[in-house]
Amino acid sequence: xxxxxxxxxxxxxxxxxxxxxxxxxxxxxxxxxxxxxxxxxxxxxxxxxxxxxxxxxxxxxxxxxxxxxxxxxxxxxxxxxxxxxxxxxxxxxxxxxxxxxxxxxxxxxxxxxxxx
Amino acid sequence: xxxxxxxxxxxxxxxxxxxxxxxxxxxxxxxxxxxxxxxxxxxxxxxxxxxxxxxxxxxxxxxxxxxxxxxxxxxxxxxxxxxxxxxxxxxxxxxxxxxxxxxxxxxxxxxxxx
Numbered sequence: 763x764x765x766x767x768x769x770x771x772x773x774x775x776x777x778x779x780x781x782x783x784x785x786x787x788x789x790x791x792x793x794x795x796x797x798x799x800x801x802x803x804x805x806x807x808x809x810x811x812x813x814x815x816x817x818x819x820x821x822x823x824x825x826x827x828x829x830x831x832x833x834x835x836x837x838x839x840x841x842x843x844x845x846x847x848x849x850x851x852x853x854x855x856x857x858x859x860x861x862x863x864x865x866x867x868x869x870x871x872x873x874x875x876x877x878x
Numbered sequence: 879x880x881x882x883x884x885x886x887x888x889x890x891x892x893x894x895x896x897x898x899x900x901x902x903x904x905x906x907x908x909x910x911x912x913x914x915x916x917x918x919x920x921x922x923x924x925x926x927x928x929x930x931x932x933x934x935x936x937x938x939x940x941x942x943x944x945x946x947x948x949x950x951x952x953x954x955x956x957x958x959x960x961x962x963x964x965x966x967x968x969x970x971x972x973x974x975x976x977x978x979x980x981x982x983x984x985x986x987x988x989x990x991x992x
Binding site: 765766771801804805806807810817818821853855860862863866867868869870871872 | 927
């Protein structure tokens with residue numbers, strides 16, 4: 763398996779623009795997670811899906827952020843409008859379950875977002 | 879509140895020297911503890927995990943970690959560091975309950991000098 767695939771790997775945009783990050787999870791994994799990594803706050807869980815359904819979006823910072831999973835092999839995280847404070851590395855991860863000890867999460871390489 | 883502290887932001891170790899990365903946690907119940915590694919340009923990879931049993935747990939790539947309940951610590955060690963170990967290392971704590979997320983520390987960056 764190719765692992766979790768994320769695109770783009772790097773994104774530079776200007777404040778106010780819409781940004782869409784993409785993720786393809788590992789085939790057969792029922793859970794998909796979006797994380798954000800910043801120097802100040804470290805790695806934070808934004809939202810996770812089970813069988814394409816959003817289960818917990820309490821980590822999404824504000825309404826400018828939205829995530830979808832139209833099918834089992836694709837998810838997007840959208841920021842509209844983007845702001846400089848959204849600059850971070852965004853990771854997607856997938857797993858076969860959500861018991862952290864038994865269900866290892868496999869992370870993608872991340873998307874480094876810079877908002878000017 | 880649950881939290882994970884990695885006191886060292888950046889550590890430099892000579893190749894072949896031993897390594898210890900510190901991790902302290904605050905957790906109300908018996909924690910599940912994890913160490914992840916993030917190599918440059920890569921996602922996080924699980925190195926090892928601990929819940930119960932022997933307090934010294936072995937992981938991949940020659941790493942081990944020791945759980946010390948009295949010190950609320952879960953330090954990562956390696957006897958001899960290789961240049962390829964240069965990466966960022968994250969300690970994390972989690973719960974047994976399904977659907978609860980891991981709480982990650984802010985990471986320690988390891989540099990390896992020749």
